[in-house]
Amino acid sequence: MDSEALVQLALNALSGTQKDLATKLNVSPAQISKWKKGEHMSQEMEQRLRAIANIGDQDAAFVLTAGSLEDAAKWERLMHYLAERAAESAETGYNTSPLTDEMELLCGETFRVLKEMGVSIPDKFPRALDLDYDDINDESWELLEQDPHSDAIYKIYKSLNDVYGFYAAYVSELVHDDDLDLSNTPADNIEPCLLSLAACKIEVNTQFAPRFAQFKYQVKKDYAEWLTFVKDRAFRAGVPLRAELLDLVYDSSDALGHTAEAESLGFNKSQLHPDIYMNELLVGMRMIHQVLPAIMKKLGIDQEFELDESKLRIG
Incomplete structure (x- = not known):
């Protein structure tokens, strides 16, 4: 509230x-x-x-930003139409649940993200966007593309398809893994802020969104910290990572979408991130470090043995 x-x-x-x-x-x-x-x-x-x-x-902040209850209803109709259209175009194989807006948070979050990007919300709902969304044709869709607000919102929702697909494929199961005990930790921020991360991956006119660069920097910084926290917990618990989680931050939305689609089709079933192999290697080295001295002592060579490091080099 x-x-x-x-x-x-x-x-x-x-x-x-x-x-x-x-x-x-x-x-x-x-x-x-x-x-x-x-x-x-x-x-x-x-x-x-x-x-x-x-x-x-109604969301009080949403209504206040919209300017009136009537205009809030118009923005809501526009956002739900764009969300539905974006969801229909998803190709990741995962349902972008935030776009269905079952929790009724999408519209308020959309305004919040736009304002953090520095976008000015019109005092009155744009007349050109006051359309019959049950009967959108090519001409009216062109109006939506030409308006900077509706165009930015649609691009963010399209980006969210790919961002959420990667999250669903590789991050969600870790966040909700009881063995990692991530409740009440920085990991709680990952899913609720995905719309902000999706917004970071679109192209936007800086005159329209003058704070976009600062917004993008802060969101990516936060996500790098949150996901590194999850990676550390997974490493300590020996839970496998099937992808580099930080790709969610640094990859483009298209790249994330392709990766999620490959996972949904089963192409990445045998893939494990190198961090897991490194963990197995470290475990093996620790075991050797504990066992080898005992073996050498048993054989009576613990005093006379000297390591010839030259034989460890290749070439």
């Missing part, structure tokens, strides 16, 4: 001051200020504010 957005919507609906809202809710003006700074509010107070703002169960 975004308490700041909810309070602002209630203030907008009342066309009044924080003192007016405080009086209506029978709380102090100071409490209104605390909520505007993000302080937690009770469920009862949240419902009262939602009633004043008249937004029902």
Whole structure:
């Protein structure tokens, strides 16, 4: 819940001051200020504010960014249409579940990502995008491609197909592996932030998204840390990696999609990442290090043996 957005919507609906809202809710003006700074509010107070703002169960931050409940509904229809169309074009063999929006998080997350990229959301829903999405033809689709907002959203959703496909094929099973005990760790961030990672992999006009470079740098940095954490846990637990997890960060969306598709078709069944072979080699070397001195002592050669390193070199 975004308490700041909810309070602002209630203030907008009342066309009044924080003192007016405080009086209506029978709380102090100071409490209104605390909520505007993000302080937690009770469920009862949240419902009262939602009633004043008249937004029902809608995402308060989404409605506030859209400018009105009516425009929020229009953005929602557009995003769900683009998500459906993107999902239909997926070729990874995996269902891009975030695009089905069963948790009703997609629209709010889309606005959040765009704003972090520096994109300005129009005060009013663009008239050119106010279409009948049940009857989209080539001409209306061209309008969607020409608008920078709908074009960027569609590209992000298309990228999410490939990013999510790789995640589903190689990362999800590790994140949910009980042996790795990754709950309440940095790994919890990996799945919820995939839309941000997908956005990093599209091409975008920097005038349209002026903070894109900083956004991309931070998201990739965070993911490198989160995935390295998972890799370390997997290494310590001896859990095999079937791909280099950091490819999720550094590979293009197309490359991720191809890798996920190959996995879904069974082409990578016997493939193990070199880290696993290195782990097996290290285990073997540790075993030799423990056992060899005992063998040499048993044979009585532990005092006289000298290693000739020249014979270890090739060529």
